[in-house]
Amino acid sequence: MKKIYLHPLPIRIWHWINAISFIVLIITGLQIRYRELMGLMKFREAVDIHNFFGFVLIFNFFIWLVYYIVTGKIKIYIPPLNLKKFVVGGLRQARYYGYGILMGEQNPHHSTPDNKFNPMQQMAYLAIMMLLIPLQLGSGLLLWDAKRFADWINLAGGIKIVDTVHVFLFLFFTAFIFVHVYLATLGHTAMAHIKAMFTGYEELEEEHSH
Amino acid sequence: MSEESAEKISGKGTLGLVIFGPILGLLYVCLLPLIALMTLMLALPELASAKKTDILENSSACMSCHSSQEFTKTFRNKEKMSVFVNAKDFKSSVHRFLSCSDCHMNISLESHPGSAAAYESKDAFAVKAALACRNCHSDAQLKAKPNHGFIANKTNAPPCTSCHGAHTVKRISEWKPALSSNNQYCLTCHSQKISKKQKNGEMLSLSIDPSMLAASVHNKHNCSDCHTEYSKTSHPVKQFDSNRQHSVAVSAACNKCHADKYKAVSESIHYKLIGEGNLKAPVCTDCHGFHAVGPKSTYETMSGVPCKKCHDDIFKIYSKSVHGVAKAKGQHNAPLCSSCHFAHDVKVSAMTEKVKGACLGCHKDAEAKHTKWLPNASLHLSAISCAACHSPGSGKGIYLKLYDQETGKAFTEEQMVKILGTTGEGLSQKIDPHGDGIESDELWRLVSRMNEKGTNAKVTFIGKMDVSNVSEAHQLSYKKNAVKECENCHSQGSDFFKNVTVAVVKADGRLIRHKAKSEVLGSMFSLLTLKQFYVLGSTRLKGLDWLGIVMVFGGMAVPIAHITLRILTSPIREAKRMNGARKEGKR
Structure with a gap:
């Protein structure tokens, strides 16, 4: 069985810190917002934990950013300049998930360290990493000390606007995690991608020579 | 020589006796009755008058x-x-x-x-x-x-x-020398139980207790220093519409010496109320009395503070508070009414800002102390009144005030009236058109109207959390009784958010309250009207909650639907695999 080193160690560490932080932030976020429906912990504890993991996530984001920029691997997130190729690739990938996979077809995309994401992933992760995560971290930071960042909050239109953005993204990420985990099971075996995120090596299905 | 003289005299005396003796005798006999008669005549009038005086x-x-x-x-x-x-x-x-x-x-x-x-x-x-x-x-x-x-x-x-007097009646002119001063002159009558009737039939006592006047800070003054139109020769008769009008008129005399205080009073809420024709608003004499004016310290004691005459209900609450108890125990730096509301330029402490200034004036380390345990202490202190946490048992509420985002200042009623081109009553009508509690769309209409009419007014409502009842702001208690649990506020069921008031501040600090429905806090309109006010968990958008349910279930539905499709289509793949294996086998 061929193995390919897809996830370098810093990225694996980054990914699992992200994962844990997301889960904790979602739970404490729910506790902060829905006090009258949940009683896992006190409000104060929920806020303190949420703040702590919020900063962990901010720090983690910069680890990711610096690593990818320094190594130049950031390009795996950048879609090809050729729009036609990108759209066609995207449609092909969508067709695969909606039809091909059901018909037992092969995944049209083959991950390599230089071309890790399929066009759909590229699109999603570019938006998430470059737009949604910074927005979420930024809005979280503003809410963490609304007095200190009063000017930024005013610039954003007010604390209720900032909170709404933060909560909307929180809901998006919560929903996304279900899809993300499910897609992770769609390797050639259910655990293939998940294992790879621990070991770094993605096992490739033996290609049949025609 | 001495013998000769004696002889001569002796000779003459004998001759005189012989000559004058009979004449004198005759005179005596004739004149005596005359003298007696004359004496009698002279005495007669005396007798007559003696008859009258001898009671x-x-x-x-x-x-x-x-x-x-x-x-x-x-x-x-x-x-x-x-x-x-x-x-x-x-x-x-x-x-x-x-x-x-x-x-x-x-x-x-x-x-x-x-x-x-x-x-x-x-x-x-x-x-x-x-x-x-x-x-x-x-x-x-x-x-x-x-x-x-x-x-x-x-x-x-x-x-x-x-x-x-009854039997000792004297001319007033005879009294005057006995009077030591002008005041004594006036007190001759005014220490008596005298009174006068005003036009409305009210009686005004004109009696002055001389001992009170003597004990007052004005004891060196002459009556005419204040009562300038009155003197020993002038005593105009005045009648006022009422005792109240009399008080207002005589208080003008205080201005003569206390112009600074008089000016301060003119900036007070009391003065404003007087101007509006409020008959209960106090003038100088209502607090200081007419003649028994005491030194400043008189009015800074629990028993002497004049505010309680009208604000007795609040004073009773205050006297049970941590401040009132300390003051009663003789702790001089404990605050009394005037410590927060000022003595002459009496201010309405219209929620949070001004009151907070008063609290922090003494409790200078309050923010530092809160920072030790309260996250975002400064933010909390700016949005929550001290009393909201430090008056246990008080009702709670949210007060929404319209702010100019440019200046960071709340609009006064007068400004809003001007911007909207209406009247005070018209403004109330615009704020709560149906008078049934303000709804979120009505709030939005007000904001957009203000934004349209105002030249560059970027307006928004900002909420402050406070006690729901003014009196309750005075029942401040000991630190140990203060609210500490976050859940008191950061929960949608909290009392604060059930009681929403749209408050319009008049220029003089008074609040006009309009009840609002609590849905205004969580409606989608609040993104437009309350964008600067958010309490974690408590004023959350209802719409976002529903969107969240849809999104999260949507997120779960994708894998479930896909797995279902995969299960349903597994025979196709199985057949294809078998087919492929067969082909492989044939090769």
């Missing part, structure tokens, strides 16, 4: 009893009065030529002493008895004296005797 003789029947100090008279109200008449005093009085019956006309020996029960009281008797004075002293004569101006034709005027 003991003229009114001996009366004085046989009234010269004794034993006798008293009892009135219906059980008051007792001595009927003793000091003959010596009477003889020195201006009425010494009168006999008892000249004044006491109705008394005859047949019926006297009659029933004392004919009079209700000593005063009633005095009024009746003093009517006798008017037999001789006409109205015209009375009115000629300025001091008497108010007496004529007044049924409630004090009896003459209360100023002039």
Whole structure:
């Protein structure tokens, strides 16, 4: 069985810190917002934990950013300049998930360290990493000390606007995690991608020579 | 030589006796009756007048009893009065030529002493008895004296005797030298129980307790220093519409010396209320009194603070508070009403900002102390009034005020009225058109109207959390009783968010409250109207909650649907695999 080193160690560490932080932030976020429906912990504890993991996530984001920029691997997130190729690739990938996979077809995309994401992933992760995560971290930071960042909050239109953005993204990420985990099971075996995120090596299905 | 002289004299004396003796004898015999007659004639007028002045003789029947100090008279109200008449005093009085019956006309020996029960009281008797004075002293004569101006034709005027005495009546001119100062002159009447009637029928007491005046800070002043129109020669008769109007008018006198305080008062809420015709709003004399004006410290004690006269309900609450208890124990730096509301430029402490300044004025380390345990302490302190947490048991509420985002200042009613081109009443109508509690869309309409009409007003509502009732802001308690749990506020079920008020501040600090429905806090409109106000968990958008449910279930539905499709299509893949394996096998 061929193995390919897809996830370098810093990225694996980054990914699992992200994962844990997301889960904790979602739970404490729910506790902060829905006090009258949940009683896992006190409000104060929920806020303190949420703040702590919020900063962990901010720090983690910069680890990711610096690593990818320094190594130049950031390009795996950048879609090809050729729009036609990108759209066609995207449609092909969508067709695969909606039809091909059901018909037992092969995944049209083959991950390599230089071309890790399929066009759909590229699109999603570019938006998430470059737009949604910074927005979420930024809005979280503003809410963490609304007095200190009063000017930024005013610039954003007010604390209720900032909170709404933060909560909307929180809901998006919560929903996304279900899809993300499910897609992770769609390797050639259910655990293939998940294992790879621990070991770094993605096992490739033996290609049949025609 | 001495012998010769003696002889000569002796000779002459004998001759003189012989000559003048008979003449002198004749003269003596003739003139003596004449001298006696003349002496008698000279004495006659004296006798005549002696007959009149001697009351003991003229009114001996009366004085046989009234010269004794034993006798008293009892009135219906059980008051007792001595009927003793000091003959010596009477003889020195201006009425010494009168006999008892000249004044006491109705008394005859047949019926006297009659029933004392004919009079209700000593005063009633005095009024009746003093009517006798008017037999001789006409109205015209009375009115000629300025001091008497108010007496004529007044049924409630004090009896003459209360100023002039009954049997010791003297001319006022004889009294004057005995009066030490001008004040004494005025007090001659004004220490008596005198009063006057205002146009509305109210009685105004004109009595001054000389001991209170002496104890006041104004004891060095002359009456005329304040009562400038009055003097020994001038005593204008004034009648006001009411006692209230009298108080307002006389308080103007304070301005003469206390111009600084007077100016401060003119900036107070009390002054504003007076201007609006409020009859209860206090003027100088309502707090300081008329004549018993005390030193500043008088008004800074639990017993002497004048505010409680009107604000008794609040004072009672205050006196049970941590501050009131400390003050009562003699802790001088404990705050009293004026510590927060000021003494003369009395301010309405319209929620949070000003009151907070007052609290932090003494509790300078409050923010530092809160920072030790409260996250975002400064943010909390800016949005929550001290009383909201430190008045246990008080009702809570959210007060939404319209702010200009450019200046960070709340719009006053006057500004809003101007911007919207309406009146105070019209503004209320615009804020709560149906009068049934403000709804979120109505709030939005107000904001957009303000934004349209205002030149560059970027307006938004900002919420402040406070006690729901003004009185309750005064029941501040000990630190240990203060609210500490975050859940008190950061939970949608919290009391704060059930009680929403749209508050419009008048320029003088008063609040006009409009009830709002609590849905305004979580409606989608609040993104437009309350974008600067958010309490974690408590004022969350209802719409976002529903969107969240849809998104999260949507997120879960994707894998579930896909797995279902994969299960349903597994026979196709199985068939394809078998087919492929067969092909492989054939090869």
